[in-house]
Amino acid sequence: MQALKLTPTSFMVLxxxxxxxxxxxxxxDIKQWMGFSVDNxxxxxxxxxxxxxxxxxxxxxxxxxxxxxxxxxxxxxxxEAGSAALETWxxxxxxxxxxxxxxxxxxxxxxxxxxxxxxxxxxxHEAKLAEYEHLRSNIAEFIPPGxxxxxxxxxxxxxxxxxxxxxxxxxxxxxxxxxxxx
Amino acid sequence: MQALKLTPTSFMVLxxxxxxxxxxxxxxDIKQWMGFSVDNxxxxxxxxxxxxxxxxxxxxxxxxxxxxxxxxxxxxxxxEAGSAALETWxxxxxxxxxxxxxxxxxxxxxxxxxxxxxxxxxxxHEAKLAEYEHLRSNIAEFIPPGxxxxxxxxxxxxxxxxxxxxxxxxxxxxxxxxxxxx
DNA sequence: CCTATCATGTAATCCGTTACATGATTAT
DNA sequence: ATAATCATGTAACGGATTACATGATAGG
Numbered sequence: 001m002q003a004l005k006l007t008p009t010s011f012m013v014l015x016x017x018x019x020x021x022x023x024x025x026x027x028x029d030i031k032q033w034m035g036f037s038v039d040n041x042x043x044x045x046x047x048x049x050x051x052x053x054x055x056x057x058x059x060x061x062x063x064x065x066x067x068x069x070x071x072x073x074x075x076x077x078x079x080e081a082g083s084a085a086l087e088t089w090x091x092x093x094x095x096x097x098x099x100x101x102x103x104x105x106x107x108x109x110x111x112x113x114x115x116x117x118x119x120x121x122x123x124x125h126e127a128k129l130a131e132y133e134h135l136r137s138n139i140a141e142f143i144p145p146g147x148x149x150x151x152x153x154x155x156x157x158x159x160x161x162x163x164x165x166x167x168x169x170x171x172x173x174x175x176x177x178x179x180x181x182x
Numbered sequence: 183m184q185a186l187k188l189t190p191t192s193f194m195v196l197x198x199x200x201x202x203x204x205x206x207x208x209x210x211d212i213k214q215w216m217g218f219s220v221d222n223x224x225x226x227x228x229x230x231x232x233x234x235x236x237x238x239x240x241x242x243x244x245x246x247x248x249x250x251x252x253x254x255x256x257x258x259x260x261x262e263a264g265s266a267a268l269e270t271w272x273x274x275x276x277x278x279x280x281x282x283x284x285x286x287x288x289x290x291x292x293x294x295x296x297x298x299x300x301x302x303x304x305x306x307h308e309a310k311l312a313e314y315e316h317l318r319s320n321i322a323e324f325i326p327p328g329x330x331x332x333x334x335x336x337x338x339x340x341x342x343x344x345x346x347x348x349x350x351x352x353x354x355x356x357x358x359x360x361x362x363x364x
Numbered sequence: 365c366c367t368a369t370c371a372t373g374t375a376a377t378c379c380g381t382t383a384c385a386t387g388a389t390t391a392t
Numbered sequence: 393a394t395a396a397t398c399a400t401g402t403a404a405c406g407g408a409t410t411a412c413a414t415g416a417t418a419g420g
Contacts, residue, residue: 008285009379015292028399038291041282045381050401071387071400090294094286097306100223100339102280103190109220109332110197112272124279150291152356156349157282160342167338174334189407210371227409232373237407253372253415 004059006085012038013052014086017062017078024065024075027053036135037147041154061085104165118169122162129158186241188267194220195234196268199244199260206247206257209235218317219329223336243267286347300351304344311340 006014016030016038027050034044044052053076057064061082065075078086104121108114132155140148167173198212198220209232216226226234235258239246243264247257260268286303290296314337322330349355 005378007379008288011292012288018292026400028401038288041284041287041291043281046400047382047402048380051379073400086292090289090292093302094289094299094306096285097310098282098284098286099225100280100336101283102223103278104276104280105223105332105335106190106194106220107272107276108328108335109223110193110200110268110272111326111328114328114331117276120275124276128279144293146290146293146296149296149350149355150287153287153290153346153350154282156346156355160346164335164338164342168331168335173331173338187406191407208372228372229374229410230408233407255372 004055006061006089008042009044009048009052010056010061011086011089012042012044013049013056014061014078014082017053017076018083018086021078024077026073026075036139037143040132040135041150056082115169115171118165121165122169125158125161125165129155129162132158186237188243188271190224191226191230191234192238192243193268193271194224194226195231195238196243196260196264199235199258200265200268203260206259208255208257218321219325222314222317223332238264297351297353300347303347304351307340307343307347311337311344314340 012034013030016033017025019033020029027046030053031046031049034049038044053062053064053074056062057076059081060079062076062078065077067073067075104117107117132151136148136151136155140151143151164173194216195212198215199207201215202211209228212235213228213231216231220226235244235246235256238244239258241263242261244258244260247259249255249257286299289299314333318330318333318337322333325333346355
């Protein structure tokens with residue numbers, strides 16, 4: 001039980017297990033919950049969702065129980081150590097900025113037609129925005145405030161992306177200067 | 183020489199080799215160029231920059247030449263096939279949206295104090311913005327238009343991120359509605 | 365000379381993705 | 393009953409990251 005590195009994916013699993021506590025949850029459960037929440041801004045394929053709790057179990061952050069019969073499903077539950085790690089993480093300042101990692105910018109960098117690229121981006125971001133807004137209207141009343149705020153940040157983010165790519169499509173990037181932006 | 187999958191990283195290497203052409207370049211050269219350009223929005227560790235051209239060589243997208251003596255450095259040059267692949271990629275519509283993958287949002291989702299998180303994000307994004315602007319003032323005149331535009335998109339993006347997190351810090355997210363935003 | 369730093373490369377590991385496989389349940 | 397789909401898990405592969413290691417060069 002040596003110290004294993006806890007990644008954002010680890011904390012996502014821990015966070016969802018903490019919400020489920022004191023009930024146990026299977027990886028399948030976790031993946032389902034992700035589907036209408038965290039998957040939007042921290043996607044993780046299901047195979048990973050099966051493996052991460054195994055890792056966490058070796059570090060003592062969760063307990064693992066396996067069915068003896070039938071499907072031999074695995075059930076996980078967060079431990080004290082897991083909750084403590086999660087709580088620490090909540091208070092830790094963030095190390096790293098998110099990087100753009102935007103293939104659209106990469107294409108433009110290497111000479112793709114910016115107007116064409118931008119139009120696609122606008123459409124794609126608008127679709128994502130609509131998805132978020134639809135989701136929000138369905139679940140806003142049932143989720144804790146942090147989760148709602150995260151969703152609202154996602155919405156605000158997508159709006160800004162739509163604006164940005166519209167500006168690119170219109171040839172309005174760069175803005176004239178770092179002029180005052182109310 | 184079976185078809186290998188070309189990732190954004192592949193195109194980054196191809197793109198930089200195309201710029202260098204007809205000269206050859208070592209992975210070290212490539213990494214240097216990245217340092218003040220692509221690294222900002224498509225970071226790749228140096229080990230990858232040594233390996234990717236090897237892959238590309240097996241697919242015929244670049245040629246590899248190795249020094250016989252001394253450091254036995256490897257030199258790469260883009261081929262016709264490489265240029266063709268790059269050109270195709272430039273015109274291909276984009277498949278995937280960039281995901282947020284923002285650890286700050288994840289933390290808020292799981293209950294971190296949004297004001298604290300937001301203040302950190304503002305500072306971090308402002309620093310990044312300043313870095314971009316400094317870079318721009320140094321190189322704007324020497325780089326091709328696509329590269330400058332990519333940088334300007336990065337700048338615009340960071341400004342919007344600063345705005346977004348300022349709004350979060352001020353409790354102004356969500357905005358009242360999808361009201362008209364000039 | 366010696367040391368620090370730059371330049372160059374390989375190895376080991378990790379994580380994510382794709383693919384495969386099988387048990388259970390629902391619908392026809 | 394049978395087919396389709398849901399639920400559950402493992403395996404294999406490949407790209408990305410970390411770590412290690414060594415050759416060259418410049419500064420003291």
